[in-house]
Amino acid sequence: MAATTRPRRSVLYMPGSNPRALDKARTLAADGLILDLEDAVAPDAKDDARRQVVEALKAGGYGDRELLVRVNGLATPWGQSDIVAAAKSGADAILIPKVESADMVRQVEAAMVAAGAPASMAIWCMLETPRGVLRSAEIADSTPRLAGFVMGTSDLAKDLHCAHTRDRQPMVTALGLCLLAARASGLAALDGVHLDLEDDEGFENACRQGQDLGFDGKTLIHPKTIATANRVFAPTEKEIEWSKAIIAAHTEAVAAGKGVVVVGGRLIELLHVENARRLVDLATRIARLDSALKDSSS
Numbered sequence: 622m623a624a625t626t627r628p629r630r631s632v633l634y635m636p637g638s639n640p641r642a643l644d645k646a647r648t649l650a651a652d653g654l655i656l657d658l659e660d661a662v663a664p665d666a667k668d669d670a671r672r673q674v675v676e677a678l679k680a681g682g683y684g685d686r687e688l689l690v691r692v693n694g695l696a697t698p699w700g701q702s703d704i705v706a707a708a709k710s711g712a713d714a715i716l717i718p719k720v721e722s723a724d725m726v727r728q729v730e731a732a733m734v735a736a737g738a739p740a741s742m743a744i745w746c747m748l749e750t751p752r753g754v755l756r757s758a759e760i761a762d763s764t765p766r767l768a769g770f771v772m773g774t775s776d777l778a779k780d781l782h783c784a785h786t787r788d789r790q791p792m793v794t795a796l797g798l799c800l801l802a803a804r805a806s807g808l809a810a811l812d813g814v815h816l817d818l819e820d821d822e823g824f825e826n827a828c829r830q831g832q833d834l835g836f837d838g839k840t841l842i843h844p845k846t847i848a849t850a851n852r853v854f855a856p857t858e859k860e861i862e863w864s865k866a867i868i869a870a871h872t873e874a875v876a877a878g879k880g881v882v883v884v885g886g887r888l889i890e891l892l893h894v895e896n897a898r899r900l901v902d903l904a905t906r907i908a909r910l911d912s913a914l915k916d917s918s919s
């Protein structure tokens with residue numbers, strides 16, 4: 622199920638109870654959207670939010686953006702109804718909150734299948750509790766339907782009793798463990814949200830840190846942060862140019878019967894070429910998505 626080169630630089634949450642946000646998202650340059658039925662929606666508003674999210678998805682207009690519905694957990698009064706509604710909504714995936722075991726994932730999958738979810742519908746897991754993080758490897762192998770992890774750094778900070786420091790040091794172990802588990806199983810991985818909407822510099826630093834760690838993109842809570850995430854998580858022109866150069870040089874070397882080549886004084890082996898191919902593929906998909914989104918909003 623994993624499609625790790627799909628652009629996922631910016632994935633925006635919106636409360637399912639906010640029709641203006643659900644509509645506005647059709648015009649925003651986010652690579653993905655999380656239509657939320659869980660923590661952004663008050664208990665009294667859960668039923669309305671579920672209906673509104675399904676109506677919005679049926680109405681369409683979201684173009685090629687990846688669409689995830691974050692359901693409530695199966696142990697809550699709303700989880701089962703959320704899954705039934707999301708299963709046939711046309712969303713790309715169901716996002717399960719507070720996942721702590723492979724069994725939890727398989728229970729949601731069974732409920733999705735019973736509700737008629739198409740085989741193409743993916744599952745994403747939020748890792749946002751200490752137990753979930755410690756079991757991330759088991760969770761990553763729970764089902765072939767699993768496409769990725771989303772870090773829930775706010776819930777995690779609460780459970781860890783740790784501070785939200787600017788360098789996110791208290792979070793780094795958890796981020797690293799989950800990323801290891803995701804990559805070991807070929808899954809995508811999205812970093813957690815930055816809560817301070819006034820702190821543009823801190824947001825950009827957090828994006829850079831997430832990208833350095835290896836995340837595919839960042840989950841967001843406000844449209845004004847989309848452009849920065851899109852910029853930071855995209856390959857730069859220089860990286861694309863370098864990648865194309867080493868692919869070409871290595872291809873030529875292989876044709877001449879050599880396994881390695883030196884480009885600009887650096888030794889290039891197959892592993893560098895594989896990474897370069899991934900990067901060029903991602904850049905191509907970003908260009909395609911950006912142009913499709915531009916066309917749909919003009």
Ligand SMILES: CC(C)(COP(=O)(O)OP(=O)(O)OC[C@H]1O[C@@H](n2cnc3c(N)ncnc32)[C@H](O)[C@@H]1OP(=O)(O)O)[C@@H](O)C(=O)NCCC(=O)NCCSC(=O)C[C@H](O)C(=O)O
Binds near residue numbers: 633634635661774814
């Ligand atoms: C934080 C907000 C409540 C702020 O909303 P608002 O006061 O409306 O902001 P603005 O006036 O600045 O909005 C400007 C325009 O942008 C639209 N907008 C705002 N936010 C969104 C959004 N998320 N998606 C789509 N559109 C959005 C407004 O409608 C305005 O448009 P216009 O009418 O044309 O002027 C709000 O941003 C918000 O609700 N954000 C999402 C909060 C959320 O979903 N939280 C839950 C997910 S985070 C989480 O749970 C993390 C995880 O589980 C963990 O544990 O870490």
Ligand SMILES: [Mg+2]
Binds near residue numbers: 660718749775776
């Ligand atoms: Mg959470």
